[in-house]
């Protein structure tokens with residue numbers, strides 16, 4: 001039986017079967033991991049599907065078809081990391097091109113924009129993309145790309161993807177959405193009008209903290225051909241084993257995301273009631289300023305990340321970080337295990353203080369990646385740690 005992605009399939013079915021078919025030579029239900037760099041060719045005249053493993057290999061092809069299927073896009077491309085995916089999208093620009101980027105974004109994204117691409121003449125304006133007015137004002141004749149994260153990292157700000165795409169379309173600007181936090185289980189940017197749905201597959205798609213990877217899904221054949229060309233030209237590609245691990249992770253994405261969302265909502269509600277907590281950032285809370293927009297463009301939940309601030313000096317907050325028994329203090333997010341981090345000194349250390357203050361990223365902010373353990377154990381862990389303040 002041949003399995004192409006069927007448009008009528010629901011999410012979990014698509015995640016498991018989308019773009020997949022048994023290995024034609026053995027019937028293996030999972031794609032092979034061929035540890036080979038090159039493929040023997042029958043002749044020079046017929047171009048084979050596989051010739052050299054930077055260009056494509058069977059495991060990556062299976063993953064790329066699956067990435068397209070879960071994002072509801074025509075094409076998928078897999079990369080060596082989220083940063084490789086992001087950089088490859090940016091490599092499609094020319095010197096002199098202008099990019100409007102969200103202000104609350106992953107620290108590494110800010111760093112590569114500012115410290116790497118700027119050097120090659122690409123110009124950036126960082127704005128609060130939750131404000132359509134600020135976005136419209138930032139558009140220049142040379143603007144070629146709008147880069148957004150929603151929910152954003154680490155403040156969980158919600159940008160209206162449809163509204164951004166409308167502004168972009170009027171000026172013939174491409175829109176890229178970093179969909180790492182939401183995952184296609186909750187939000188499909190291409191269906192809302194975006195040109196690129198970008199992922200760090202290291203996070204929820206891989207889901208088990210055992211691989212680093214990236215991905216892009218897209219619909220436009222010209223953008224796809226250009227990105228595929230760049231992917232091969234710069235060699236920002238994942239090997240067979242990494243591709244296999246990401247693909248295996250995606251198969252349980254639906255089941256995992258349901259649990260991440262349910263646990264995160266419980267954690268967010270618990271923190272909102274806690275007397276020592278001064279602020280909770282979670283788009284699933286009705287009090288969150290982006291709740292209505294999130295409810296409109298996401299479905300099935302609001303994700304597994306919750307950030308919060310304590311009613312305490314920064315020093316006391318830093319002490320709390322080491323009081324947890326289930327949550328581990330670590331970079332990254334989106335794995336089955338709960339993690340916590342201090343963005344200002346960890347994931348977002350490369351963002352200058354002035355910009356951090358503008359976007360509201362305080363020295364006291366704690367970011368939780370709520371895992372899929374039993375919610376009761378997570379709440380007890382928080383209870384114990386906060387008792388130390």
Ligand SMILES: *Cc1c(COP(=O)(O)O)cnc(C)c1O
Nearest residue numbers: 081082083106153180200202213
């Ligand atoms: C982690 C992360 C990235 C970078 O991905 P890597 O796989 O670490 O290169 C990009 N965007 C977001 C939102 C992330 O959380």
